[in-house]
Structures are given as C-alpha cells and as structure tokens.
Amino acid sequence: MANVLGEEKREQILALGRLGWSLRRIERELHVRRETAGLYLHAAGIPVRRRGGLASSWPPWPASTDAGAKPATTGEVITDSPEAKPATTAEVITDSAVQKVGRAPTASACEPYRELIEQGLRLGRNVMAIYQDLVTDHGFAARYNSVRRFTMKLQGQTTPEAHPVIVTEPGQEAQVDYGEGPMIRDAQTGKYRRSRLFVFTLGYSRKSVRLLTMQSSSHIWAELHERAFRRLGGAPKTVVLDNLREGVLKPDWYDPTLNPLYRDVLGHYGVIALPCRPYHPNRKGKVESSVGHAQRTPLKGLRFESLEAAQVYLDRWEENWADTRIHGTTKRQVSAMYAEEKPYLAPLPVEPFRYYQHGNRTVHLDGCFEVGGAYYRAPPELLGRLVPVQWDARCVRLIHPATRQLVREYPFEKPGHRQSPPEYLPKRTPPTTLQLLARARHVGGQVGALCTEIHQRDGENGVRRIQGVLAQARKHGPQALERACGLAMEAGVPNLRFVRIYLEKHPTEPPLTLRQVDPLIRELTHYRTYINHITKENPE
Numbered sequence: 001m002a003n004v005l006g007e008e009k010r011e012q013i014l015a016l017g018r019l020g021w022s023l024r025r026i027e028r029e030l031h032v033r034r035e036t037a038g039l040y041l042h043a044a045g046i047p048v049r050r051r052g053g054l055a056s057s058w059p060p061w062p063a064s065t066d067a068g069a070k071p072a073t074t075g076e077v078i079t080d081s082p083e084a085k086p087a088t089t090a091e092v093i094t095d096s097a098v099q100k101v102g103r104a105p106t107a108s109a110c111e112p113y114r115e116l117i118e119q120g121l122r123l124g125r126n127v128m129a130i131y132q133d134l135v136t137d138h139g140f141a142a143r144y145n146s147v148r149r150f151t152m153k154l155q156g157q158t159t160p161e162a163h164p165v166i167v168t169e170p171g172q173e174a175q176v177d178y179g180e181g182p183m184i185r186d187a188q189t190g191k192y193r194r195s196r197l198f199v200f201t202l203g204y205s206r207k208s209v210r211l212l213t214m215q216s217s218s219h220i221w222a223e224l225h226e227r228a229f230r231r232l233g234g235a236p237k238t239v240v241l242d243n244l245r246e247g248v249l250k251p252d253w254y255d256p257t258l259n260p261l262y263r264d265v266l267g268h269y270g271v272i273a274l275p276c277r278p279y280h281p282n283r284k285g286k287v288e289s290s291v292g293h294a295q296r297t298p299l300k301g302l303r304f305e306s307l308e309a310a311q312v313y314l315d316r317w318e319e320n321w322a323d324t325r326i327h328g329t330t331k332r333q334v335s336a337m338y339a340e341e342k343p344y345l346a347p348l349p350v351e352p353f354r355y356y357q358h359g360n361r362t363v364h365l366d367g368c369f370e371v372g373g374a375y376y377r378a379p380p381e382l383l384g385r386l387v388p389v390q391w392d393a394r395c396v397r398l399i400h401p402a403t404r405q406l407v408r409e410y411p412f413e414k415p416g417h418r419q420s421p422p423e424y425l426p427k428r429t430p431p432t433t434l435q436l437l438a439r440a441r442h443v444g445g446q447v448g449a450l451c452t453e454i455h456q457r458d459g460e461n462g463v464r465r466i467q468g469v470l471a472q473a474r475k476h477g478p479q480a481l482e483r484a485c486g487l488a489m490e491a492g493v494p495n496l497r498f499v500r501i502y503l504e505k506h507p508t509e510p511p512l513t514l515r516q517v518d519p520l521i522r523e524l525t526h527y528r529t530y531i532n533h534i535t536k537e538n539p540e
Contacts, residue, residue, distance in 0.1 A: 005032070005040075013037045017046040109142035110134075110150035117151060127151050165329055166203070166285070171344025173203035174236040175287035176225070178244065179295060181212050183303045184310055192303060195310065197294060200228035201287040202236065205337035206327050208290045210318060212311050219355060221246035222265040226353060234345025235269040240284045242276050251278045260358055260388075268353040270346050293322070356392040363387060365432050366463035367424065371396050373415025375461075377424045379407065418461060425460070436466055443473050444482035446489060453494040465496045476503045 009032065016026050023034035030037070041048055110117060113134055120130040131147040134140035140147075181195035196216055200209040209228040213220055221244075229235045243251035250257035256275045266273055276283040298317040304310035323335040330337060361369040363382045368375040371391050378387065378398060388399040391412065396419075398407040410419045437455060441448030451469055454462040473481045484502045488494050 017041040168203035170204045170341040175240045175284040176200045177287045179291035182299045198224045199290045201290045205341040207338035218246045218259045238272045248275050253277045356390045358390045361389045366460045374413035375418045376410045377420040446486035450485040450494045468496045
C-alpha cells in the first residue's frame with residue numbers, strides 16, 4: 001500500500017512555500033523530504049528560493065502527466081483517487097528501482113546519519129571522531145571526505161546547545177578555577193616557565209580577582225582564596241569549584257571529601273564549598289568565561305621578567321578595563337554591580353587563618369607517633385593505627401581517625417624530645433612489649449638482661465631502643481651481641497649506644513677488659529646526661 005501525505009501536511013508545505021521558505025528549511029521543520037516537498041510545490045506552481053536568496057520557477061510538467069495525478073516521491077505514489085493514472089518515471093520510483101539505482105546523485109551518503117552527526121557536533125567532537133564512530137558502530141561505507149563535506153553544510157544549521165544563565169543573589173555565590181597564565185622568567189634557571197592563573201569570580205556582579213602563581217599545592221590554593229577574600233573585602237556564602245586535587249580529595253556529587261586544610265580555611269571565613277558534578281564544568285561557566293577573558297585580552301602573547309611585574313600589569317588591567325566594562329550578559333558595568341553586592345558579603349574575621357601542615361602517622365608499639373623528629377604519646381586505644389595529624393610551629397593536633405574530632409593538642413617539641421601525658425601512660429606492660437622482652441631473652445641471657453634494664457629505666461619509651469638492640473643480632477650475629485651486652489652490663493652502661501659503638505669497632509674480636517672499655521665509656525659521657533634526664537621523667 002502506497003504512503004500518502006495527509007491533507008494537513010500538504011497544506012503546510014504549500015503555505016511555507018508561498019512564504020518563500022527553502023526546501024531545506026521546510027524539510028527541517030516538517031520532517032518531510034525536500035524532494036517530496038519540491039514535487040508538491042512544483043505541482044502547485046509555487047516558486048522555490050534557491051541558494052543565494054533568488055527564487056526560481058518550476059519547468060512545466062511533461063505532456064504525458066495527467067492533471068489529476070499528484071507528485072510522488074521516492075518509493076511512494078500519491079493520488080487523489082484510485083483511478084489516477086500512473087506517474088511518469090520522474091514521479092514514481094519503486095523499491096526495486098531504489099535497490100537498482102541507489103541514492104540520488106545529489107543526495108549525500110551521510111543523510112541517513114544526520115541526527116548522529118548533529119549530536120556529535122553538539123558534543124564538540126571533530127569530524128574524524130564522528131567518521132570513526134559511524135564506521136565502527138553503524139557500518140558507514142562512504143569515505144571521510146563525505147562526512148567532512150556534510151558537516152560543513154551543517155555548521156550553519158546545527159542548533160547550538162542551550163546554556164541557561166544561572167542567576168544568584170548578591171553575596172550568595174562565587175566561582176573559582178585555575179587557568180594557564182603567561183610565561184614568566186624563572187629567577188633560578190633564567191628560563192621562561194608557564195605560570196598558573198587563579199580566578200575568583202562573584203556570581204552576581206561578575207567581579208573577579210585574578211592572581212598569578214608559579215606552582216600549586218593545597219596550602220597555596222587555600223592562601224589564594226584568603227587573598228581573594230581580602231581583596232574583595234568580604235566573603236560569599238558558597239564557593240563553586242571543580243574537583244581538582246588541591247580542593248577535593250575524593251570527588252562525589254552527594255558526599256565529596258574536601259582537603260582538610262581547604263575546608264578549615266573556608267570554615268574560618270564562614271564559606272561553604274560546593275564541588276561541581278564530575279565532568280560537568282558548565283556549572284561554573286562564569287569563572288570559565290573570566291579565565292578565557294584574561295587569557296585572550298591582557299595576557300595573550302606576553303612574557304614577563306618576574307611574577308611581581310606580571311601581577312602589577314594584570315591588576316592595572318583589572319582596574320582600568322575589566323571592572324569598567326559593560327558585561328555582555330547583565331548589560332551593566334561590573335564595578336557598579338560590585339558596589340551593590342559588596343554590602344552583602346560576610347565580614348572578614350579579625351585574625352587571618354593559622355595555616356598548618358597535615359599528614360598521617362602510625363602509633364607505634366611504644367604508644368607514640370612521630371612529627372618532625374619528636375615523639376608524642378597517643379591514647380592506648382590508638383596503638384598500631386594510622387591517625388591523621390596536624391601541626392604548625394606552635395602545636396601538634398591529634399585527630400581521631402573515625403570521628404575526625406580533635407583528640408589532643410600537644411605543644412610543639414624539638415627533635416628528640418617527647419610529650420607523654422600522664423593519663424596516656426599504660427597501667428601495665430603491654431603484651432607486645434612482653435613478647436619483645438621474651439625475644440631478647442631467647443637471643444641470650446646478657447641480651448635479655450640489658451633489654452630488661454632498658455625497659456625498667458625508660459618504660460615504654462625504651463621499646464624502640466630494645467628493638468634497636470635486637471636489630472644488632474641480625475647485623476652482627478647473636479654471639480657478638482651477647483658479648484657486647486655482657487660488657488655493657490659489666491661497665492654499668494646498659495644502653496643501645498654503647499652496644500652499637502662496640503659492635504662497629506670490634507665486631508669479631510674477643511671480649512675487652514674494663515681498661516679497654518674506658519674510651520668507649522668516655523664517648524658516652526654526653527649520653528649519660530640524657531639518661532639521667534629520662535630517669536628523672538620516669539622515676540619508676
């Protein structure tokens with residue numbers, strides 16, 4: 001049964017033809033092939049606009065064409081009545097003829113794939129990627145040039161993707177991002193290096209703060225935010241950012257894990273971070289536009305001899321041109337809108353944020369974790385666990401690994417010193433320490449006696465020294481270690497330092513006399529003072 005266009009569709013074709021629409025435009029709007037529309041307009045005697053805007057009249061129908069017959073398209077016969085005469089060759093093309101002849105000489109092989117090609121163009125894919133997808137996934141048989149020519153024709157017809165403008169209240173939101181900055185000469189190497197451009201843009205007024213830096217880290221990222229708050233004279237309620245490592249440790253749309261330093265800096269200024277959905281940068285299009293504006297206009301093609309000179313040039317451009325321009329979206333001056341938004345920004349705290357370093361530390365068998373060469377005792381329940389730690393020049397903060405709450409704050413100590421709160425000292429010897437002493441007695445009687453003496457004198461702080469004594473057995477052998485420990489007990493200096501010095505100087509010689517041991521004892525004079533200091537701190 002032949003396919004017949006409805007009366008309404010035919011009237012629409014004729015009406016659009018009288019308005020001067022082209023066949024391609026009619027095809028796009030009514031989803032009717034332009035060959036079919038052209039035959040209907042030909043039958044009605046309606047001229048069609050050609051490329052260039054010139055209208056042309058149709059040639060007369062062949063003499064053999066019946067007046068009652070209607071134009072037909074490929075594979076269809078359209079008639080007003082069952083008695084209509086068969087159309088001519090130009091009017092009727094059967095399915096067998098289509099299989100024999102193939103597509104029309106003027107039709108593109110890409111026409112059946114129009115929607116796929118338009119979708120690829122909207123996604124920003126290049127012609128080669130679209131061609132490869134058509135060949136791989138859809139069995140496309142034509143060449144690459146066919147796709148290239150077809151996409152060139154579609155460039156003016158493809159409907160651009162809609163990007164709605166996100167409207168925010170004054171002081172409600174800001175967007176932040178990194179971009180590539182200008183080339184700046186490195187003072188150390190003398191070579192030009194690419195800098196990084198930090199841009200902080202307010203959502204309501206489009207007022208931007210642009211700062212340059214040569215490197216990036218979580219500390220620098222947080223400092224740039226603080227400098228932006230100071231320059232703006234206030235802080236917005238929320239900051240929208242993408243999922244770069246300096247700000248977001250674990251991207252997640254519902255529950256992202258923020259960098260702890262960045263989170264605390266924003267908390268100090270009362271700001272909430274809102275990371276974008278992964279792979280959706282359009283959410284922060286305002287700052288993306290601000291980055292591109294700075295890259296294309298003031299910084300394009302320029303090189304600077306120092307970071308300070310580049311920042312001065314960028315600040316001057318920001319004040320004279322960027323703030324005084326009429327924004328393309330708001331149609332208002334940026335500085336005027338910023339004057340309206342500034343009273344809505346949150347006031348800044350009196351003191352700036354106190355920056356710290358952070359990391360993870362293991363609570364060892366002696367119940368302590370190490371920061372900067374100093375040791376700090378942790379609660380017994382954290383023994384053997386990996387705990388987060390924060391520190392600066394004044395204090396060390398221990399964070400609970402499960403609740404992320406502050407457990408204790410210690411004064412910062414010099415390397416080699418210890419902080420042991422009395423409530424964290426164990427009430428009895430831990431099983432792990434008992435096992436360590438049993439291993440020492442198994443190596444030898446003198447080794448066990450020396451390790452027991454160290455534990456009785458230093459308590460749990462001596463666990464590391466006991467481990468050091470046992471490590472000498474693996475390095476020099478049990479017999480040499482037994483001989484060194486016996487000599488240390490006889491000389492009255494039962495400590496790791498004496499054993500280590502003796503084994504390094506006499507690894508295979510027979511036991512020394514007390515007279516020969518005197519030089520070794522003199523080397524430990526400074527160590528005796530440290531032993532006495534430890535004994536005073538741990539009298540038991």
